[in-house]
Amino acid sequence: RKDKTAKIAYKGIVNLMQNNYAKAEEYLMQAYNQSDVRNNQLFCVEWLFRLYDSLQNSATDDLYISSKLKWCMSKSAELAPDNPEIQSRLAHAFYLEGKLTKAEHYFEQALKYDPNHGYSYFSLAKIYACRGEDERAVETLEKLNTIQENHPLVFSELAVIYAMHNDADKCKEYYEKAIMCGVDKPSEFAAKIT
Numbered sequence: 001r002k003d004k005t006a007k008i009a010y011k012g013i014v015n016l017m018q019n020n021y022a023k024a025e026e027y028l029m030q031a032y033n034q035s036d037v038r039n040n041q042l043f044c045v046e047w048l049f050r051l052y053d054s055l056q057n058s059a060t061d062d063l064y065i066s067s068k069l070k071w072c073m074s075k076s077a078e079l080a081p082d083n084p085e086i087q088s089r090l091a092h093a094f095y096l097e098g099k100l101t102k103a104e105h106y107f108e109q110a111l112k113y114d115p116n117h118g119y120s121y122f123s124l125a126k127i128y129a130c131r132g133e134d135e136r137a138v139e140t141l142e143k144l145n146t147i148q149e150n151h152p153l154v155f156s157e158l159a160v161i162y163a164m165h166n167d168a169d170k171c172k173e174y175y176e177k178a179i180m181c182g183v184d185k186p187s188e189f190a191a192k193i194t
Contacts, residue, residue, distance in 0.1 A: 084110035152183035
């Protein structure tokens with residue numbers, strides 16, 4: 001109640017809830033800039049991320065909103081380097097931009113703090129597959145399978161890799177495991193393998 005910066009941040013949140021985005025951004029940025037406590041800064045940045053994310057579909061200037069979202073992700077990763085969810089969110093953004101080396105770095109950061117972070121392993125395997133490093137992708141997927149057994153995405157990716165290498169037996173084995181574990185859209189998956 002006595003923290004002026006917190007009051008400003010909460011004014012920003014209230015304005016966000018009322019869809020008054022310009023005022024919400026103003027208050028949240030003001031609170032972020034006034035705070036010298038890392039967790040408070042992270043709190044403001046995460047709410048700014050929510051604001052820009054909600055604007056993403058309705059904005060006329062997509063490049064502006066994308067740059068703001070990227071700033072939020074980068075700032076969050078800087079403020080919370082030990083948070084695997086934040087690190088992997090930034091990594092995913094770089095992956096979508098095709099910046100695989102940066103994406104790889106941030107996924108590895110996430111694994112540094114959570115060696116069982118399945119999303120990071122899966123994403124690293126996809127990066128390796130994009131680069132043609134199929135052996136490394138297979139190793140990563142098999143490691144993920146020991147952490148999160150019987151995940152259909154792991155089996156489906158392995159089936160695809162083995163299909164690309166014309167290893168029909170391995171492809172069939174992982175295809176059947178993926179189907180048995182409940183892969184989404186089995187007909188699309190079958191077409192991809194074919």
